[in-house]
Amino acid sequence: MKDKSIVPTQREKVMREDDFLVSRTDLKGRLTYGNQIFIEYSGYSEQELLGQQHNIVRHPDMPRGIFKFLWDTLHTQKECFAYVKNMSRDGSFYWVFANVTPSLDAQGKVEGYFSVRRKPKSQAIATVTEIYTNMLDAERRAGPRDACDASLAILAGLLTQKGVSYESFILSV
Numbered sequence: 001m002k003d004k005s006i007v008p009t010q011r012e013k014v015m016r017e018d019d020f021l022v023s024r025t026d027l028k029g030r031l032t033y034g035n036q037i038f039i040e041y042s043g044y045s046e047q048e049l050l051g052q053q054h055n056i057v058r059h060p061d062m063p064r065g066i067f068k069f070l071w072d073t074l075h076t077q078k079e080c081f082a083y084v085k086n087m088s089r090d091g092s093f094y095w096v097f098a099n100v101t102p103s104l105d106a107q108g109k110v111e112g113y114f115s116v117r118r119k120p121k122s123q124a125i126a127t128v129t130e131i132y133t134n135m136l137d138a139e140r141r142a143g144p145r146d147a148c149d150a151s152l153a154i155l156a157g158l159l160t161q162k163g164v165s166y167e168s169f170i171l172s173v
C-alpha cells in the first residue's frame with residue numbers, strides 16, 4: 001500500500017539519456033511488472049512493488065485531473081502521452097515522459113496497461129510544471145468533489161486558446 005508518511009523532498013533524480021522506465025498493470029492499475037530501471041527509480045524492491053497500485057509512486061504535485069484524463073483515455077482503448085512527476089520511496093522526485101497504452105490479449109480484449117517512459121526535456125518540464133501548478137491550485141480551490149473538473153477545465157481552456165488537441169500539444173512541448 002502507498003505509504004502516506006513519505007515526505008516529498010526537493011531532491012531530484014534526473015533520468016539518464018538512454019533510460020527507459022517500463023511498467024505494466026492489470027485492469028485495475030495494480031503493478032504486474034517493472035523493469036530494473038523502473039524499480040531502481042521507485043526505491044522499492046520488485047517484491048514490494050508487484051501487486052501494489054501504481055499510485056505507489058504518485059507525487060502530491062501531480063494534479064488529479066491528469067490521472068482522470070489518463071484513465072478516461074485508456075478506457076476508450078487509446079494510448080495516452082503525459083508528463084508525470086513521480087516520487088521515490090525516499091521522497092525524492094523524478095520527471096518522466098510517459099506513453100501509456102492498453103495491452104490486448106490474443107482475442108483483442110484489454111488485459112492490462114503498459115507504460116514506457118523516457119527522460120523529458122528540461123524546457124518541457126518547465127512548461128508542464130506551470131500548467132500543473134495552475135491545475136493543482138484550481139483543484140484546491142474547487143475541493144475534492146469538483147477537483148478533476150476544475151483542473152481539466154484549465155487544461156481545456158489552454159488547448160482551446162492554442163487551437164490544438166491535447167496530444168498534439170503534449171507532443172510539441
Ligand SMILES: Cc1cc2nc3c(=O)[nH]c(=O)nc-3n(C[C@H](O)[C@H](O)[C@H](O)COP(=O)(O)O)c2cc1C
Pocket residue numbers: 023024025029053054055056057058059062067084086100101113114115
Ligand atoms: C500503465 C500505467 C502506468 C501508470 N504510471 C503512473 C506513474 O508513473 N505515476 C503515477 O503517479 N501514476 C501512474 N499511473 C496512474 C495510477 O494508476 C493512478 O491513477 C495515479 O497514481 C493516481 O492515483 P490516486 O488517484 O490514487 O491518487 C499509471 C497507470 C497505468 C495504467
